[in-house]
Amino acid sequence: MSIETIRSIVGINPQPEVSQVERSLGSASGGGFAETLGGALQKVDQMQLNADAQADKVAMGGGNLHEMSMSLEEADISMRLAMKVRTKLVEAYQEIMRMSV
Amino acid sequence: MKLFDTTLTRLQQSLDVRLVEHNVLAGNIANSDTPGYRPKELDFSQAMAAAQQAADTEMLASTDARHLGPNGEGPAGAGASRATFAATTLVRDGVGNSPSLDGNQVDLDRTMAGLAENSLQYGASARAAGKKLAILRYVVSDGGS
Amino acid sequence: MDFLTALRISGAGLGVERTRVNLATSNLANAETTRTPEGGPYKRLDPVIQAVSFPSELGDAQQLGSPANQAMKAEISAIVADQTPGRRVYSPGHPDADPEGFVVFPNVNPVHEVVNLMSASRSYEANATAIDTLKSMAQRGLDIAR
Numbered sequence: 014m015s016i017e018t019i020r021s022i023v024g025i026n027p028q029p030e031v032s033q034v035e036r037s038l039g040s041a042s043g044g045g046f047a048e049t050l051g052g053a054l055q056k057v058d059q060m061q062l063n064a065d066a067q068a069d070k071v072a073m074g075g076g077n078l079h080e081m082s083m084s085l086e087e088a089d090i091s092m093r094l095a096m097k098v099r100t101k102l103v104e105a106y107q108e109i110m111r112m113s114v
Numbered sequence: 115m116k117l118f119d120t121t122l123t124r125l126q127q128s129l130d131v132r133l134v135e136h137n138v139l140a141g142n143i144a145n146s147d148t149p150g151y152r153p154k155e156l157d158f159s160q161a162m163a164a165a166q167q168a169a170d171t172e173m174l175a176s177t178d179a180r181h182l183g184p185n186g187e188g189p190a191g192a193g194a195s196r197a198t199f200a201a202t203t204l205v206r207d208g209v210g211n212s213p214s215l216d217g218n219q220v221d222l223d224r225t226m227a228g229l230a231e232n233s234l235q236y237g238a239s240a241r242a243a244g245k246k247l248a249i250l251r252y253v254v255s256d257g258g259s
Numbered sequence: 260m261d262f263l264t265a266l267r268i269s270g271a272g273l274g275v276e277r278t279r280v281n282l283a284t285s286n287l288a289n290a291e292t293t294r295t296p297e298g299g300p301y302k303r304l305d306p307v308i309q310a311v312s313f314p315s316e317l318g319d320a321q322q323l324g325s326p327a328n329q330a331m332k333a334e335i336s337a338i339v340a341d342q343t344p345g346r347r348v349y350s351p352g353h354p355d356a357d358p359e360g361f362v363v364f365p366n367v368n369p370v371h372e373v374v375n376l377m378s379a380s381r382s383y384e385a386n387a388t389a390i391d392t393l394k395s396m397a398q399r400g401l402d403i404a405r
Contacts, residue, residue: 061249065121068242071235072121072128074158078238085245092249096257129400136396137260137268140389141330144272146382147279148308148333202260205330222385233392240399247403 057095064088117250125243127165130197131158132236138205139229142220150217153225155208156201164204165197260330264313265393271332272386278335279306279379283372290367293355300355301365302340303372309336341366 064084070076135156142153212221252258282304292301312329343366351360 064246065119068121068239068246069124071238071242072124073162074128074235078234081238081242085242089245089249089252092253093257096253100257133262133265133396134260136389136393137265137330140265140268140272140386140393141332143382143385143389144268144275144333145308145310145331146272146385147275147378148310151310151331154330198260202329222382226385226388229389229392233396236396237399240403244403244405 053098054095057091060084060088060091122243122246123169124166125239125246126195127169127197128162128239129236129243130195131156131161131165131201132232132239134161134198134201134205135232136229136236139225139232142225143222143229146218146220146222146225148218151220153208153220154205156205161201161204164200168196168200262393262397264330266390267313268330268332269386269389269393271334272389273383275306275308275333275335276379276383276386278338280376280383282306282338283376283379286365286367286372287369287376290365290369290372292365293353293362300345300363301367302342302345303365303367305339305341306335307337307339308333 064081064087067076067081067084071078071081135158138154138156145151145153208219211224212219286303289301289303295301310331311334312331345364345366347361347363349360350356350362353362356362
């Protein structure tokens, strides 16, 4: 019996599926983690700009008080999250650099 | 590098103008029984526009407290911001909408409502400014507070 | 125009209203007083209220713009006695009757005085609310730097 016959009977696919992790590491699309990070930072920046626009509207006399409060809080939270992620990344990098190989 | 953006400046101007408006309203309330008194008023959006313009144009520097301002007006106070000054020049006699026998035209109820709204908007601008500065402070202090 | 100015304006307003209340209560209390140290019946007192623009007590630095742009505070410039003659009642037995037997009573109309009292009380409350509002605004302003 040849291996190909056994394979066709059992149905084992010799090529493992490309997992999501490997995809995000850039093997498939070519962007990957850097792109994701950049996109996330872009969103955080967008929230800050939103909050600014709302605050401007209120300062000029119009605007919506609760909308302004919400967008300010969202900007604050997303900034804090970004800071936490940055801290973790830096820690992870330092951990890796400390490995003795 | 600009650390504090235009929004913060605009919020500060709005706080200044709101304070001038409060003064105007308080003056009307204090004079609600003065015969022949016409209430003063301030147009908020006009005042904001003037405040912005005052911030944009370069004002003449005065090296002495007694120097006259660029338009010939009185000495600009050390404690008054440009926005306050710009808003103050726009305070004018209102038309009054509450005629009475003694000539006083202050509508006390409307004035009180205006006072409440003004105070609310002042608080909103102050809260927004505080929040923006808090975000900045958080980032600068590297995640501490 | 700043917090101090606003405080003074409202404070002056409170003082004016307090004086109005005092005068109204004095008029009410003396509504039947036929004899006064100056002779003659009690004459009701009226305040003369005037709007004044702010004196630059704090020096020229506070004088922003022209007086037309200033918020005005109120003050009582004078208290005048109302000279309209009071009602005359024929009462020959009264100790203050004049030679014809008429007694002149004060020119106080209690209804007027009560209305003045209510109006002054309402304005007093309005000024007090203005001060409260100012305090909360100042607190919010300070909270920016919390």
